[in-house]
Amino acid sequence: MDYQGLGQPARSFAQIIGQQKAIQLLQMAFGHARWAHAYIFAGPNGVGRTSVALAWARLLLCIQPLKTAHNWHDACGVCRSCHEMDKGTHPDLHVLNKELYRYTSKGKAESRPTELQIDVIREFLIPQAFQMPSISCRRVFIVQEADKMNLEAQNATLKVLEEPPTYCCIVLICARPDRLLPTIRSRSHLIRFSPLDHGIIQKHLCNAGIQGDLARFLAFISGGSLGRARILACLEGAGGLLTDSREILITGLTNSDTIVQVERIVAQCDAIAKAWSSLEPQTSPADLRRRSHRLLIDILLSILQDALKLDLLPPDRLANLDRTEPVKAMARSMDKDAIINAIEQAYEASRMLESAVNERLVWERLLLELGCRVNINRFGG
Numbered sequence: 001m002d003y004q005g006l007g008q009p010a011r012s013f014a015q016i017i018g019q020q021k022a023i024q025l026l027q028m029a030f031g032h033a034r035w036a037h038a039y040i041f042a043g044p045n046g047v048g049r050t051s052v053a054l055a056w057a058r059l060l061l062c063i064q065p066l067k068t069a070h071n072w073h074d075a076c077g078v079c080r081s082c083h084e085m086d087k088g089t090h091p092d093l094h095v096l097n098k099e100l101y102r103y104t105s106k107g108k109a110e111s112r113p114t115e116l117q118i119d120v121i122r123e124f125l126i127p128q129a130f131q132m133p134s135i136s137c138r139r140v141f142i143v144q145e146a147d148k149m150n151l152e153a154q155n156a157t158l159k160v161l162e163e164p165p166t167y168c169c170i171v172l173i174c175a176r177p178d179r180l181l182p183t184i185r186s187r188s189h190l191i192r193f194s195p196l197d198h199g200i201i202q203k204h205l206c207n208a209g210i211q212g213d214l215a216r217f218l219a220f221i222s223g224g225s226l227g228r229a230r231i232l233a234c235l236e237g238a239g240g241l242l243t244d245s246r247e248i249l250i251t252g253l254t255n256s257d258t259i260v261q262v263e264r265i266v267a268q269c270d271a272i273a274k275a276w277s278s279l280e281p282q283t284s285p286a287d288l289r290r291r292s293h294r295l296l297i298d299i300l301l302s303i304l305q306d307a308l309k310l311d312l313l314p315p316d317r318l319a320n321l322d323r324t325e326p327v328k329a330m331a332r333s334m335d336k337d338a339i340i341n342a343i344e345q346a347y348e349a350s351r352m353l354e355s356a357v358n359e360r361l362v363w364e365r366l367l368l369e370l371g372c373r374v375n376i377n378r379f380g381g
C-alpha cells in the first residue's frame, strides 16, 4: 500500500481534515490583524498540528492573501511567496527540529539527538529572527517537538520570545506543553488540537481505497490520529499484520496456554517493528518494538471495548464489526465487571510498556490476569 498516497500535506486551510476550532482561532486573529508572535500548538501526534502550522505560515507569508469560499483567509497560491513555499525553499520560513543538530557547528553527521539542543536554537532561530524578512513581510518559525527542547534551548528561545521582532511568528508544536517553561507558556498563545473523530479517519481511509470494515478497524485503533492511521494502513498492507494480530489476541484471550500465546505475540510485534522500520527508518529499533507492543494493546482494547458495547450501542460503533462472533463469545463468557477489569489491566499494561518494563513480562502478567478471569467466569466463579 502506498503510504504517501493516503494524503499529501495540506497546503491550504480548506484541505485540512478536522481541527476547525484551532483554524477558527487563527482565522479570527488574522482577520483582526491581531495574531500573536508566539503560538503553542498542543495535541497528540498526527492530528494536524504541522499541517495547520504550514497553512498558517503560508497565509502569513503570502503577498496577496485572499478570502476563500469558506469565508476564510488563505494564501493565494500564485504569488512568489506561495511558489517558494511549494518548492520548500521559502527564505522566510524556518522549520526546526531536533535532527537539525547534525547541521550545527558542533553536530556530527551520525548524531541522533533525543533532545532539541541549544545549538539548533542558537544557529537556526536566534540570528534569523533578528534579520528582516527577504521576500515576504514576515518571518515564520515552526519548531517541531518543541517539548523536547532541553532547558538551555528553552532559555535561548525565551530571548526571542521576550521581545519578538514585529515581523516574527514562532509556532511551537508539542504534545506536552507542561514540559515548556512557564515563562515560555505565558508569552505564547496556546491552541489545543484534539484527537480526530474516528468517523473522519474512517472516511479518509475509505476515500483512499481501503475496504470499509478494515478502515473502521484502523480508524478505531488510530487513537484519533490521521498520521498514525496512515502508518497503520501501511503496516496492514504489508501482509495483513494488524488483522493477523487481532486473531492472535482473540485466540490469546480464550487459550489457557499463556506462554505459547506470549511467544506468538512477541514474534508478531517483532514482525510489525521490522515493517515499521521501513516506514520510519530514522526511529530507533527499540522505540519501534515498544510502539508495536503498545499497538497490540490498543487492538486488544478495541476487542474488549466492543465486548462491553455490544448490547448498548448500534453496530456501527464497534471497531471489529467483521469479527462480532468471537467478540460475542467473549462477552458471553465474561460478566461486565470482568470486562471492565480486563480493560483496566490492558491500560495498566500500556503504562508499563511506557515505563520500559520488559515487554514479555508485561504480556505474561496481562494474559495470566485475563485468562484467569475468563476461566473463573466460564466455571461460574
Ligand SMILES: [Zn+2]
Pocket: 062, 063, 064, 065, 075, 076, 077, 078, 079, 080, 081, 082
Ligand atoms: Zn500567495
